[in-house]
Amino acid sequence: MYGFLIAVGVLLLLSLIWMVYRIQTLVSVVKGSDKKIASSSNKVNALLFVVFLFGAGGLMFWYSIKEFDNYNLPLGSEHGAVTDQLFWITMAVTGVVFIITHILLFIFPYKYQYSEKRKATFYPDNNKLEVIWTVVPAVVLAILVIGGWKAWSDITAPAPENAHVVEIMGYQFAWEVRYPGLDNVLGDHDYRLVNEVNNPSGVDFTDRNALDDFTSPVVVIPKGEPVLFKIRARDVLHSVFAPHMRLKMDAVPGMPTRFWFTPTKTTAEMRQELGDEEFVYEIACTEICGRGHFSMRREIRVVEPAEYQEWLKEQKPYIVNNPALVENLPSDLKELADITIGEYK
Amino acid sequence: MATANVASHGATAHDHDHEHHDNFITKYIFSTDHKMIGKQFLVTGIFWALIGGFLSILFRLQLGFPDMDLTFLKPLLGGWIDEAGKLDPNFYLALVTMHGTIMVFFVLTAGLSGTFSNFLIPLQIGARDMASGFMNMLSYWFFFVSGVIMFISLFLENGPAGGGWVVYPPLSALEQAIPGSGMGMTLWLISMTFFIASSLLGGINYITTVINLRTKGMSFSRLPLTIWAFFLTAVIGLLSFPVLFAAALLLVFDRSFGTSFYLSDIYISGEGALPNTGGSPVLYQHLFWFLGHPEVYIVLLPALGITSEVIATNSRKPIFGYKAMIISMLGITILSFVVWAHHMFVSGMNPFLGSIFMFLTLIIAIPSAVKVFNYLTTLWRGNLIFTPAMLFSIGLVSFFISGGLTGIFLGNSAIDIQLHDTYFVVAHFHLVMGSASFFGLMAGVYHWFPKMFGRMMDARLGYIHFWLTFVGVYLVFFPMHYIGIAGFPRRYYSWTNFEFSNMYTDLNMFVSAAAIITFAAQFIFLFNFFYSMYRGRKASLNPWRSTTLEWTTPLFPGHGNWPGEIPSVYRWPYDYSKPGAKEDFIMQTVPLSATPESNLPHEQELVKLEKEIIAEEEEVLVANESKES
Numbered sequence: 019m020y021g022f023l024i025a026v027g028v029l030l031l032l033s034l035i036w037m038v039y040r041i042q043t044l045v046s047v048v049k050g051s052d053k054k055i056a057s058s059s060n061k062v063n064a065l066l067f068v069v070f071l072f073g074a075g076g077l078m079f080w081y082s083i084k085e086f087d088n089y090n091l092p093l094g095s096e097h098g099a100v101t102d103q104l105f106w107i108t109m110a111v112t113g114v115v116f117i118i119t120h121i122l123l124f125i126f127p128y129k130y131q132y133s134e135k136r137k138a139t140f141y142p143d144n145n146k147l148e149v150i151w152t153v154v155p156a157v158v159l160a161i162l163v164i165g166g167w168k169a170w171s172d173i174t175a176p177a178p179e180n181a182h183v184v185e186i187m188g189y190q191f192a193w194e195v196r197y198p199g200l201d202n203v204l205g206d207h208d209y210r211l212v213n214e215v216n217n218p219s220g221v222d223f224t225d226r227n228a229l230d231d232f233t234s235p236v237v238v239i240p241k242g243e244p245v246l247f248k249i250r251a252r253d254v255l256h257s258v259f260a261p262h263m264r265l266k267m268d269a270v271p272g273m274p275t276r277f278w279f280t281p282t283k284t285t286a287e288m289r290q291e292l293g294d295e296e297f298v299y300e301i302a303c304t305e306i307c308g309r310g311h312f313s314m315r316r317e318i319r320v321v322e323p324a325e326y327q328e329w330l331k332e333q334k335p336y337i338v339n340n341p342a343l344v345e346n347l348p349s350d351l352k353e354l355a356d357i358t359i360g361e362y363k
Numbered sequence: 364m365a366t367a368n369v370a371s372h373g374a375t376a377h378d379h380d381h382e383h384h385d386n387f388i389t390k391y392i393f394s395t396d397h398k399m400i401g402k403q404f405l406v407t408g409i410f411w412a413l414i415g416g417f418l419s420i421l422f423r424l425q426l427g428f429p430d431m432d433l434t435f436l437k438p439l440l441g442g443w444i445d446e447a448g449k450l451d452p453n454f455y456l457a458l459v460t461m462h463g464t465i466m467v468f469f470v471l472t473a474g475l476s477g478t479f480s481n482f483l484i485p486l487q488i489g490a491r492d493m494a495s496g497f498m499n500m501l502s503y504w505f506f507f508v509s510g511v512i513m514f515i516s517l518f519l520e521n522g523p524a525g526g527g528w529v530v531y532p533p534l535s536a537l538e539q540a541i542p543g544s545g546m547g548m549t550l551w552l553i554s555m556t557f558f559i560a561s562s563l564l565g566g567i568n569y570i571t572t573v574i575n576l577r578t579k580g581m582s583f584s585r586l587p588l589t590i591w592a593f594f595l596t597a598v599i600g601l602l603s604f605p606v607l608f609a610a611a612l613l614l615v616f617d618r619s620f621g622t623s624f625y626l627s628d629i630y631i632s633g634e635g636a637l638p639n640t641g642g643s644p645v646l647y648q649h650l651f652w653f654l655g656h657p658e659v660y661i662v663l664l665p666a667l668g669i670t671s672e673v674i675a676t677n678s679r680k681p682i683f684g685y686k687a688m689i690i691s692m693l694g695i696t697i698l699s700f701v702v703w704a705h706h707m708f709v710s711g712m713n714p715f716l717g718s719i720f721m722f723l724t725l726i727i728a729i730p731s732a733v734k735v736f737n738y739l740t741t742l743w744r745g746n747l748i749f750t751p752a753m754l755f756s757i758g759l760v761s762f763f764i765s766g767g768l769t770g771i772f773l774g775n776s777a778i779d780i781q782l783h784d785t786y787f788v789v790a791h792f793h794l795v796m797g798s799a800s801f802f803g804l805m806a807g808v809y810h811w812f813p814k815m816f817g818r819m820m821d822a823r824l825g826y827i828h829f830w831l832t833f834v835g836v837y838l839v840f841f842p843m844h845y846i847g848i849a850g851f852p853r854r855y856y857s858w859t860n861f862e863f864s865n866m867y868t869d870l871n872m873f874v875s876a877a878a879i880i881t882f883a884a885q886f887i888f889l890f891n892f893f894y895s896m897y898r899g900r901k902a903s904l905n906p907w908r909s910t911t912l913e914w915t916t917p918l919f920p921g922h923g924n925w926p927g928e929i930p931s932v933y934r935w936p937y938d939y940s941k942p943g944a945k946e947d948f949i950m951q952t953v954p955l956s957a958t959p960e961s962n963l964p965h966e967q968e969l970v971k972l973e974k975e976i977i978a979e980e981e982e983v984l985v986a987n988e989s990k991e992s
Contacts, residue, residue, distance in 0.1 A: 035827075061746075122739050127749070130742065156726075252630045266783055
């Protein structure tokens with residue numbers, strides 16, 4: 019059906035073009051307008067620029083205001099407030115430039131359209147003007163950059179000591195989440211230890227820090243406390259993108275990366291604020307990684323700190339769910355592992 | 364072309380006996396004439412633009428109408444449409460990849476720079492041909508071979524390369540990760556190798572020609588801005604393309620010879636751990652963007668050069684701030700090499716590097732801003748004639764502003780955290796580099812068509828083409844800003860898996876519809892182009908009443924461009940509407956001593972110098988005449 023419609027549309031368009039073309043050629047020959055420097059089309063084109071200016075400009079304002087709540091994502095992190103502010107300041111500055119330059123660009127064609135009576139002004143240069151519009155953008159940009167630089171330095175500074183560590187590992191096509199357990203230290207990992215059935219992160223259980231590491235289907239984090247995402251990938255590049263947290267960092271095989279932030283609203287608070295019971299914080303992948311790139315979803319659940327502590331206590335380490343993981347450990351570690359398993363039973 | 368051919372023989376037969384040696388193959392295929400090579404680049408570029416545009420329509424169908432039954436495409440796409448009539452997600456990625464590769468390299472690099480550098484450099488600087496006609500021919504045929512290989516890769520069973528046009532490893536290195544990284548990626552790499560060779564051969568030629576073969580009086584300060592732009596573009600290409608070659612070569616090693624330049628710590632599901640350790644995928648990104656960013660200016664500068672020329676001519680005014688324009692372009696050229704890592708703010712590289720590149724990136728916005736203000740001032744109090752070329756040039760300036768301003772967001776690393784790899788980026792570069800350069804290409808074709816084919820393109824079809832395309836491009840790319848601010852990631856087959864992006868289906872449908880209409884409008888151009896080539900109105904010698912040298916050649920310049928002596932140049936190329944002058948333009952070949960009524964005070968000084976040149980020239984003429992008799 020669509021194919022047929024498109025074919026008809028194309029045919030119509032082609033015949034239309036042909037007719038317009040023939041008619042206007044004949045008309046222009048009759049009128050002799052092709053001998054003139056600027057035909058009557060000059061006026062039409064000049065006018066169309068003004069029409070475009072007001073038409074497109076109006077459309078832009080209308081849609082930008084109408085859709086504001088739709089494209090403006092709810093914000094859930096501390097640093098996000100800073101980057102959002104920078105975004106909107108930049109929007110204001112560039113918006114003014116955008117509007118002024120476009121008014122000039124589309125009004126000039128109308129105002130200075132060709133006339134036989136007039137001669138263009140010979141105005142080849144003006145160093146003063148050049149200096150002004152070199153220096154002014156330079157100053158404005160410098161201010162914007164300094165703001166961005168400060169924010170960037172703060173965001174990328176080392177995470178606070180007390181940050182809750184969560185490891186997020188990308189693979190085709192999902193995220194594996196690992197918590198360090200009660201010691202808040204992640205155990206070592208080695209990609210050669212990966213076992214898709216019971217050890218997708220390649221955790222090295224000969225490291226005693228790994229014994230209480232656990233996984234979770236949802237990234238649970240406390241509100242108001244710093245959280246450090248330790249990010250890596252085990253096959254190709256991925257990128258952790260938590261749009262509501264204004265967080266993005268590539269996951270690189272062979273090179274661990276990180277991003278720390280402080281969530282400001284629990285999922286429940288956000289639901290209430292937005293009046294949307296379905297709302298969830300999400301993680302998506304923003305580095306092309308293959309067939310399932312568009313489906314690497316993980317949920318982030320932000321909870322009150324007390325609730326987080328509760329939740330932590332309920333989680334069971336890898337080795338409790340899968341004692342086979344520690345079967346071949348050296349005897350001293352095996353003993354320790356057995357004690358850990360015992361504690362959770 | 365047949366008529367053109369006959370006419371050119373008639374006009375130039377007396378002056379150019381070597382014209383007679385041309386047969387079909389040496390004239391149209393293995394030509395060493397820069398004008399023919401330019402046309403070859405142009406036609407090939409148009410072919411690729413159609414393919415690249417068509418691919419984008421295919422994936423826009425998926426994005427705008429995700430529930431649509433695409434079974435009708437089965438005759439063309441075969442197995443890539445599944446039983447349910449859906450596009451295969453792997454093929455979707457291949458489409459995106461090929462669209463990017465084709466548009467950036469084949470259309471906007473070869474099609475734009477290849478066409479106009481070849482066609483215009485000798486004509487505008489007053490040279491018989493390129494410094495090496497043979498190398499120039501090789502340049503085209505390397506490009507052609509590169510295109511053939513890329514074209515073949517479209518039809519492979521596993522599809523063409525699918526890792527995005529940047530082909531980041533490890534995805535592009537591992538066949539297990541995506542089928543496009545098999546044979547498709549191999550052909551991509553081979554094709555790009557030929558393309559790089561082509562660009563280098565072309566670039567060396569452009570640079571050598573501009574430096575060495577300028578006619579008498581054509582100093583650098585009298586070069587049209589087009590030539591400055593082509594010259595600097597060639598310099599950028601010459602310095603950056605080899606780095607892409609290095610990146611590609613190391614990738615070939617990783618793919619085929621078991622090295623680990625980019626690979627480390629990789630476990631393939633269902634296969635196990637790979638032995639590679641110690642490599643860095645970020646290394647590839649650095650190497651790639653060392654070309655990739657200058658590449659933006661490789662496609663943009665020629666378009667800006669063409670625009671400068673077209674706007675000045677059709678405003679009947681000198682370009683405002685000729686020197687400032689050159690300095691801006693020089694600034695852009697140099698700075699383009701030190702901003703590459705702004706593509707990598709969140710790649711995991713050291714954040715300190717991010718700060719450095721943020722500062723450098725925002726510096727490059729300054730020369731760009733200066734150029735925009737100069738264009739605006741050129742329009743101010745002009746006497747504007749809206750030829751199709753002029754319309755496209757004004758459109759270019761609009762896109763350059765719109766897309767350039769969003770660059771200020773993306774160049775700011777703190778803001779880029781959120782916007783990186785979202786549709787905001789897609790909107791940004793499609794406007795500032797894609798559409799702006801495409802409009803430069805169009806402006807160039809409409810403006811120099813009379814010189815290329817001796818006939819005029821139809822102006823009114825040009826107007827319709829312009830307005831449909833101009834409005835269409837904005838309707839396609841402007842809404843993407845909203846989608847991008849909302850966080851929609853790039854290269855997504857569908858957005859419905861996520862709560863935050865499970866919306867804007869209406870807007871995406873709108874964008875797709877606009878894209879289809881805009882693409883369809885290009886057929887107006889195609890018709891106009893090929894029809895006018897044979898049946899267009901005969902052009903006059905200088906249809907736009909322009910000042911530059913190419914309009915002093917015969918209507919159908921032969922191999923060698925000028926019958927007899929190459930004209931000398933006595934003034935800069937922008938003497939439009941000079942006070943006191945009879946006409947509203949004075950050609951570069953008119954001596955200052957012939958126009959005492961319009962000379963500026965400092966030009967009066969130059970008249971004395973000029974007299975010496977003219978005396979010299981007369982000597983040559985006398986000598987030639989005595990030879991002939």
